Amino acid sequence: MAWLLKKIMWLTLIITVIFLHLALRDWFDFPFNCFNLIFLFLGAAIIIWPQNNNLWLVLPTVLISELFSVVPFGVSAISLFISFLITNWLLLNIITNRSILIVLFAGIFSFILYRLLFYLFLIGGQLFGSSIDLLWSEIIISWLWECVLTIGILVLFYLITTLFTKRFNPSYVILNRKNIF
């Protein structure tokens, strides 16, 4: 029962994130509509709290959001999955320390990898008849805005969460007291 409730809770969270992402894209004008809430949500789950199971969040989140996209189905999902898989592996095996710089690096790395793969698949799709026009000058400007806004907020989110999980966490005080006395 607890397992089912947990799953329902996650699904509700995913649906809320997709709603908010679509609302933000609708409500704001350029450049603020470049902010990618889905990437932020998945980035927070994979970069700030890297666990192997968190990668499963990519599947429902991206596949549902792709139902409301002009981009050929699967392009975003595959590129985001590969990007986060590599970032997750890096964070669990190579750069295991957590700091603001690591989060910044992992965020930028996964974002660049995601967008590179995304456009690589789109170009590949054009060979098979996809009709998406790519205007590189505009794409690069959008990329930069998306990267600055999304990664900026991811880092800010990391700072806020560490403030509560480390600095304001009473368990550290209790632990220190036990050591002293």
Next chain:
Amino acid sequence: MVNLKIKKGHFYLLVTLMLLIFFHYLGWLQPIENLTRQIFNPALTKLHLIKAENITTDEINKQQTDWQTNWTSCQSERQEQAVLLAQYKILTEENKELKSQLNFRERKSIPSVTARVIGKDSEDSDRAIIINAGELAGIKIEQPVIVGEGILVGKIIQVENDISFVRLINDNNSKIAATILNRKQSLGIVEGGYGLSVKMNFIPRNEIVLNNDQVITSGLELNVPRGLLIGTIAAIENEAYQPFQQAILAPAIDLSKLTVVSVLLTN
């Protein structure tokens, strides 16, 4: 020692993902996808309406100050229109007479589908809006999308069973063959810029274009009939070193606050 092995869970995830994408292209996921969209669409429509109907205090103040100037200009325009109306009536009669002499066949009115705007595209690569009518309603790619009696707002770029994606005229990728209603009926291409502006390029330099000239579709494009209003000229850039002149257009309607549109079933 760095572990390079792929985890079993990740492998299953990749396989599931690939299978779901494969099933999507086979059309096996259609019922689930339609159901998901049916769940999302009403809420998205409401979210979009909140934005479309949201008028800020600044806008209200601006509207009040604009009202008086608009009223005075309306009065003078009304007088001009009275004269134009008289001329129009004469021309209509003349046109009718000439048509009957030439055995002109009346153009059939184009059928259309009315749809509600439910939101915007979730990806950034294309700034498109989503409408709640699709292939089942007879909508096809490249059909023009209008509001009111014939104000062009965009073209269909993707169609699903129950929804369609419309590329607005202010999108970077949007290109529409247009004509300026000036003396020489100047031709050009109307393009968008970051979803913020609309400009008309490739206007011959030697043709006189004035502010407030109306811009309509030229009809030189497949599926887009002539005469759909795009906007009016707001500014002209005619540089000596450039082969063509460029004009910034004021769209005939606020493209960020669309709620109901019509798709012309032209093809």
